[in-house]
Amino acid sequence: MDAQLAQNSASDSGSWLTAFSDWAVELMDTIGPIGAGIAIALENLFPPLPSEVVLPLAGLAAQRGSFTLAEALVWTTLGSLVGAFLLYGLGAWLGADRLRRIADRIPLLRGDDVVRTVAWFDRHGAKAVFFGRMLPIFRSLISIPAGVSRMPPWRFGLLTGAGSLLWNSIFVLSGYLLGEAWPVVEQYAEILQWVVLAAVVGAVAWFIGTRVRTILRERRERGSAS
Template sequence: MTDNVSEASWLSVLADWTVSLMDVIGAPGAGLAIALENLFPPLPSEVVLPMAGLAASRGAFTLAEALIWTTVGSIVGAFALYGLGRWLGTARLRAVAARVPLLHPEDVDRTVAWFAKHGGKAVFFGRMIPLFRSLISIPAGVSRMPLWRFGLLTAAGSLVWNAIFVLCGWFLGESWHIVEAYVDVVQYLVVGLVVVGVAWFVYARIRALLDSRRDPAAD
């Protein structure tokens, strides 16, 4: 019960802060909030975006401005993380992987190769998946996806995601919380799949390590 109250209080503070920001600088405030959400994934866009739609419905700015500025904020935040990935680069990540237990430099090579082949779809659809919305920008930078392509795919995917939640705030008004229940289900599903994937990876690597120790020739 305490956790639910704390979460509700935290979201209320965030919602109030977002509204205050938009009251002070208008639609660019929504863009700034979304840019920060990209850099700090724990900040939920599912709260910020409906507040932008709600403010637009009250006449603080137009619906078009809400959509444009939130999408601009998404692009700015995404390019910041893209820059981080580009700075890290394949060589640095390979060096890190060589020092981390259960990881191999070849894992980085395979990931970069996969992203080179499927990166376009990953960036576009990744912008609509909680948690991965921000993180997908880093491998795009590591693989050095062309800036124009990354920007275009990020803008398109972000516009779709932003429009859904901005319109929820626009049409639902003060009842925008209705959408939270559905978003929570998606978030739990994504987190669950990530946990299962990581657990399977660790299990497979440990099993391979033990097998190689029993039979060095197999390694």
């Protein structure tokens, strides 16, 4: 599989994306579908890396006979599981108590924020893990609260595997069925990424504004009480 395919799809997105795409293609050329799995595992650990580029390239490699379509789906899903479980382990290692202490030391955060987040995850964790696998950024980050809440590993693995298989299949099959025309799918995936990013930025801005107003109100109340 020619690395020029990756360059054509990523040239408008910056040199770092081109370099990553070239590396992923070279990895698949060298060690086959395992290379696609490694690239997807890294994408899980570092959310800015684009699975929407790697997965169709894996499908295109399968179409060209470098490996089978089943191998592409199996190894990319295994890669998703490996990356997710590493972040799950980080969350389990940190734990709620340690995260509360860390939050209390960070400006604008409080230990109670961790308590509320863990309580929310305990109520909605299964849906969050499954559907979170289909959202950029969240498909990586959702593994951390799963570990903090100590979701049973078998349940976390089942939900993560199912959600990842569904997401991966869409993009691997796009590369397999569309062939050289697969970048059209990447354009729509990029729109989804920007929508999610805008929502995240908006939520962060709302949180900061609300927390600053709360702190100022508490200061005024303490001043009037004294």
